[in-house]
Amino acid sequence: MSILVNRDTRVICQGITGKVGEFHTRGCLDYGTRMVGGVTPGKAGETVVGLPVFNTVAEARDATGANATMIFVPPAFAADAILEAVGAGIELVIAITEGIPVLDMARVMPVVNASKSRLIGPNCPGVITPGECKIGIMPGYIHTPGHVGVMSRSGTLTYEAVWQLTQLGHGQSTCVGLGGDPLVGSSFIDILTLFQADPDTHAILMMGEIGGSAEEEAAAFVKQHVTKPVAAFIAGRTAPPGKRMGHAGAIISGGKGTAEAKLEALRDAGIEIAESPADMGQALVRAIKRRG
Amino acid sequence: MKIHEYQAKDLLRAAGVPVLAGRVARTSEEAAAAFTALGTPVCAVKAQIHAGGRGKGQVVGSTQRGVELAKTADDAARIAKGLLGNTLVTIQTGPDGQVVRQVFVESGCAIDRELYCAVLVDRRVGSPVLIASTAGGMDIEEVAHNTPELILSEPFDPDRGLAGYQARLLAAKLGLPTASWRHAEAFFRKLCAAFVSLDASLLEINPLVLTKDGSLVALDAKMTFDDNALFRHKDLAALRDEAEEEPAETRAAAAGLSYVKLNGTIGCLVNGAGLAMSTMDLVKYHGGQPANFLDVGGGADVNQVTEAFRIILSDPHVKAILVNIFGGIMRCTTIATAIVEASKTVGFTVPLVVRLEGTEVEEGKKILATSGTAIVTADGLTDAAKKVVAAANAA
Numbered sequence: 001m002s003i004l005v006n007r008d009t010r011v012i013c014q015g016i017t018g019k020v021g022e023f024h025t026r027g028c029l030d031y032g033t034r035m036v037g038g039v040t041p042g043k044a045g046e047t048v049v050g051l052p053v054f055n056t057v058a059e060a061r062d063a064t065g066a067n068a069t070m071i072f073v074p075p076a077f078a079a080d081a082i083l084e085a086v087g088a089g090i091e092l093v094i095a096i097t098e099g100i101p102v103l104d105m106a107r108v109m110p111v112v113n114a115s116k117s118r119l120i121g122p123n124c125p126g127v128i129t130p131g132e133c134k135i136g137i138m139p140g141y142i143h144t145p146g147h148v149g150v151m152s153r154s155g156t157l158t159y160e161a162v163w164q165l166t167q168l169g170h171g172q173s174t175c176v177g178l179g180g181d182p183l184v185g186s187s188f189i190d191i192l193t194l195f196q197a198d199p200d201t202h203a204i205l206m207m208g209e210i211g212g213s214a215e216e217e218a219a220a221f222v223k224q225h226v227t228k229p230v231a232a233f234i235a236g237r238t239a240p241p242g243k244r245m246g247h248a249g250a251i252i253s254g255g256k257g258t259a260e261a262k263l264e265a266l267r268d269a270g271i272e273i274a275e276s277p278a279d280m281g282q283a284l285v286r287a288i289k290r291r292g
Numbered sequence: 293m294k295i296h297e298y299q300a301k302d303l304l305r306a307a308g309v310p311v312l313a314g315r316v317a318r319t320s321e322e323a324a325a326a327f328t329a330l331g332t333p334v335c336a337v338k339a340q341i342h343a344g345g346r347g348k349g350q351v352v353g354s355t356q357r358g359v360e361l362a363k364t365a366d367d368a369a370r371i372a373k374g375l376l377g378n379t380l381v382t383i384q385t386g387p388d389g390q391v392v393r394q395v396f397v398e399s400g401c402a403i404d405r406e407l408y409c410a411v412l413v414d415r416r417v418g419s420p421v422l423i424a425s426t427a428g429g430m431d432i433e434e435v436a437h438n439t440p441e442l443i444l445s446e447p448f449d450p451d452r453g454l455a456g457y458q459a460r461l462l463a464a465k466l467g468l469p470t471a472s473w474r475h476a477e478a479f480f481r482k483l484c485a486a487f488v489s490l491d492a493s494l495l496e497i498n499p500l501v502l503t504k505d506g507s508l509v510a511l512d513a514k515m516t517f518d519d520n521a522l523f524r525h526k527d528l529a530a531l532r533d534e535a536e537e538e539p540a541e542t543r544a545a546a547a548g549l550s551y552v553k554l555n556g557t558i559g560c561l562v563n564g565a566g567l568a569m570s571t572m573d574l575v576k577y578h579g580g581q582p583a584n585f586l587d588v589g590g591g592a593d594v595n596q597v598t599e600a601f602r603i604i605l606s607d608p609h610v611k612a613i614l615v616n617i618f619g620g621i622m623r624c625t626t627i628a629t630a631i632v633e634a635s636k637t638v639g640f641t642v643p644l645v646v647r648l649e650g651t652e653v654e655e656g657k658k659i660l661a662t663s664g665t666a667i668v669t670a671d672g673l674t675d676a677a678k679k680v681v682a683a684a685n686a687a
Contacts, residue, residue: 027621076523091480101491101521102413103450109418110449137590139620139651154566155590156618160673163618163649180565182415203388209566212415235569236574236619238554239585242384246550246565248520249415253494276577277570278673 001127001200009133013038014081015072016048024137026047031134036064045231057088068092070135079104087119087137094135096121113186117284119185119202123178125155146171152207155179161207164281173201180247188218196226203229207282210236211250211257219265229287232266232272234259293517295531296340298396300515307486311510315399324365325370326397334400337585339380341390342536349382351391368397390442393535406499407466408432411487421447422454422484424462427498454484460503472506474490481509491521530546547599549588556581557605557684559613563622570595574673580681583610587599591619597630601638614680615646624648626655630661643683
């Protein structure tokens, strides 16, 4: 068991004929993901890394039975690509693209919310169920199959955490990159709900960062609804206010979104805190011990 | 991207949002001429910098505020002279302040009440919202913290815009006289439309003024744009004022790097935004002070890494550098080669501590070890942090 993706997930890549799309499609194939095709308007009939290319997501879905898509379409067209995937009824839409205008996402969100599709991202590394299915740009080999659910707003910080877990002998059930943008399709709460319900996930590690209030909302949710051990790290304690720290969503504005406020909320919810980024794996171990 | 108040008001005026007449001045003579041309009994002379809190801000070495009233052309010239070329310190500039290079001379108006409004994207709601409050002219963060019930909020769809009834709802809750409701409706709806059409990320009017004759005017305007949407607003590029920006940050952006200058002594070079923030935190956790945030991204090449080192070293406060790379898609060998190349061309003047992990880590470490460059290698995050803090303290 796992959440979101497993060995039966059938995946297409939107933007497969681009350099980045092709590179990562190959990476996913090498990992063992069931990649079944790709989409680039006007390029139907071509093949990329042995996979058929279609003009539209609907055609790709009909021909391949795809139920998931990863999107590498450039930022100016990415919102449209998400809408197309949702319109074609793709169950899981994972948007890797960084740099989508926030108002484009504000236009997309109501459509996603009214549909049966789940959106992960944008501006995220993707989703991986170790040993079964990798959809995205994360290095597959650092992961090990296991029982820790991992979710994060940041890419390389997730790799760091997964690496620490693997070193400590804790494999992962599924790792989910939520994305570093102000508006993303799935929140910590959405993924916590799935991890809590997944019998194969025994503990949860989350990495948040400054900006917004998603971590505070997650803390309140954990307090109410999550019975599994949870550990957390928040990046950006030293970040100055008013400055965007790389991610479009990582900004303290109007005195809101500070690391201190998030840490306070997480502690209050009984979540084990990693004080240093070197301590993320150990924090998860402490969280498990504390719950016995 | 931030712009000046006078530029924001030009954009608002073009969008049909009421603002007062005003002129920008870069000399005291121009300020005097602006006062005369505007022809009102009182004008405000306002420092133009990319930071708020100007009204309460103070010029270094004098008692002058960032915004003062002038009753004559001579007044305007005197106030402008006190601001131009001098440093203004406000709650938002930090202790170093910012140099004032231009002032905005703006007509006065008869103020009945001061209100607050802003448009921004609410992450929780997932859409833009219009926020309004009766607590105008005050620090809105304090208001939100102490009296959140005074903050009103109306979400709206970007394409449909703010509905008329939503604007009237706010007008009623703000206690505006019914005779002013149609002004409020026009003001709020046009403000929201401007926010959407310009792809702004923040549009703040503080204070929003109810005048004695019952109309609404944007007395101040703060506008920030969504950097991700600038590609479809080529005309806005002309409004960028690089003099207001940190030169190293501008330089980094040109090289495709994400850099933010801080006040510490330990330079950081990291791949990935989250890991870069965490590395700063790590340095602080072990007693050091980070000099910067720097994310070289996932696919940095030798040229970018070299430029990254140059930018870090251009900060005279940097006493040691920490490189923290978790190789995923980026191989450790790529970054190791880049470090060696950069050390040849840049010439490190401070100790360099390198922590590599991930793809091809052993080969990467070998490249560093056999390069002959004076690099301190570290095993793990904690070891790296301790070593770089020790190096900075020894310098």
